[in-house]
Amino acid sequence: MNLGRFSMGIGDRFARQGRAQLSAFVEARHAGIDVTPVWNKSHREHSIVGSVPADVRREADAAVQALGWTGGYRVDADHIGLGTVDAFLAASDFFTLDVAHFIGRPAPEDDIRAFCSRHAALAREIALPGLDRPIVVTAAAIEAAARKFLLAVKEAGRTHRHIETARGADTFITEVSMDETDLPQTPAELLLILAAIADERIPAQTIAPKFTGRFNKGVDYEGDPEIFAREFEADVAVAAFAAREFGLPAGLKLSVHSGSDKFSLYPHLRAVLHRTGAGLHLKTAGTTWLEELIGLAAAGGEGLAVARDVYAGALARYDEMVTPYAAVIHVRRDELPPVADVMRMSAFDFTSALRHDPRNPRFNSQFRQFLHVSYKVAAEMGRRFPDALDACEATVAGNVRTNILDRHLRPVFG
Numbered sequence: 001m002n003l004g005r006f007s008m009g010i011g012d013r014f015a016r017q018g019r020a021q022l023s024a025f026v027e028a029r030h031a032g033i034d035v036t037p038v039w040n041k042s043h044r045e046h047s048i049v050g051s052v053p054a055d056v057r058r059e060a061d062a063a064v065q066a067l068g069w070t071g072g073y074r075v076d077a078d079h080i081g082l083g084t085v086d087a088f089l090a091a092s093d094f095f096t097l098d099v100a101h102f103i104g105r106p107a108p109e110d111d112i113r114a115f116c117s118r119h120a121a122l123a124r125e126i127a128l129p130g131l132d133r134p135i136v137v138t139a140a141a142i143e144a145a146a147r148k149f150l151l152a153v154k155e156a157g158r159t160h161r162h163i164e165t166a167r168g169a170d171t172f173i174t175e176v177s178m179d180e181t182d183l184p185q186t187p188a189e190l191l192l193i194l195a196a197i198a199d200e201r202i203p204a205q206t207i208a209p210k211f212t213g214r215f216n217k218g219v220d221y222e223g224d225p226e227i228f229a230r231e232f233e234a235d236v237a238v239a240a241f242a243a244r245e246f247g248l249p250a251g252l253k254l255s256v257h258s259g260s261d262k263f264s265l266y267p268h269l270r271a272v273l274h275r276t277g278a279g280l281h282l283k284t285a286g287t288t289w290l291e292e293l294i295g296l297a298a299a300g301g302e303g304l305a306v307a308r309d310v311y312a313g314a315l316a317r318y319d320e321m322v323t324p325y326a327a328v329i330h331v332r333r334d335e336l337p338p339v340a341d342v343m344r345m346s347a348f349d350f351t352s353a354l355r356h357d358p359r360n361p362r363f364n365s366q367f368r369q370f371l372h373v374s375y376k377v378a379a380e381m382g383r384r385f386p387d388a389l390d391a392c393e394a395t396v397a398g399n400v401r402t403n404i405l406d407r408h409l410r411p412v413f414g
């Protein structure tokens with residue numbers, strides 16, 4: 001089972017924009033940009049919205065049928081673990097094994113010793129094609145990596161075996177994710193993590209390390225894009241080396257969990273992909289939900305009223321909205337506009353503040369970041385929210401499609 005060289009995770013919180021999302025991939029394909037769509041949704045999102053994994057499967061299948069999509073597509077059980085995976089087994093054919101919270105917990109001493117002796121030969125300077133400097137691995141680094149990551153990889157192994165037992169081998173794509181943690185992983189650490197993944201016989205096709213810098217939800221990268229680019233290129237070289245050296249799947253590629261809209265990184269990603277021929281899984285989530293709000297606001301009338309009310313309702317429950325996402329957002333509350341101001345916003349004001357156009361002086365990244373995590377309020381509106389989406393379908397779908405096509409697919413994969 002193959003994911004293809006390029007793939008993109010498209011979260012859709014309310015499972016209503018599948019066709020609009022897929023139409024962006026159709027258009028990209030006409031332009032020669034071949035990217036596999038992956039509908040991803042986490043346990044966290046399902047529990048906040050009150051949806052189930054079968055809803056995502058239904059959405060994806062319906063979109064594919066409606067548009068006659070003949071390419072591959074996947075449904076991703078995003079950020080699952082042993083405790084949450086069972087609900088996803090039937091509906092998903094892509095599993096993101098999130099073991100970040102096992103990082104730093106020590107594995108049994110025997111396991112650590114076994115890992116160190118099995119991989120002792122990696123303690124050297126490893127020159128990789130395309131890199132100016134070799135990856136330096138020492139015996140001490142191997143042991144430190146084992147202490148930090150081995151238990152997490154073993155947990156990924158247990159989860160993978162659990163899925164494989166339930167579904168059968170080679171019926172799903174496996175990703176290992178370690179991105180939702182505090183400290184970035186170095187290329188040398190990534191190499192040792194991949195050695196451990198191979199030892200566990202996890203046929204990982206994608207790996208999501210934690211990169212340098214901050215990936216806050218819905219807004220641009222915080223950090224130096226040049227430093228990110230060097231790290232990303234080294235990680236690409238490491239992944240290619242590890243696939244050969246350890247017998248991992250040949251198409252093994254990096255997964256960048258973008259938290260959406262890391263526009264300043266996109267030219268760098270694109271350049272590395274062109275230079276190296278590497279693949280990429282770019283995972284977004286929430287960017288479509290924000291386009292739903294933009295489409296509603298742009299329509300004016302009841303659509304705009306719904307968008308304003310989502311903000312007012314969310315601001316009144318600020319802590320409840322931001323707490324589940326504390327590690328991946330950085331909202332400066334005092335820079336959020338007062339509710340009274342938002343209630344007076346025109347369609348133009350609201351969409352200008354929310355649409356991710358860094359060159360627009362009216363763009364408000366705090367407003368955007370906060371609304372990114374405020375979808376629970378829309379989920380609680382009963383019929384009002386989906387009815388408004390139906391009534392404003394043309395402006396909503398247009399915004400969803402343009403966002404994926406022109407702000408993500410073309411800049412990264414084009």
Ligand SMILES: [Zn+2]
Nearest residue numbers: 079177179257
């Ligand atoms: Zn993620």
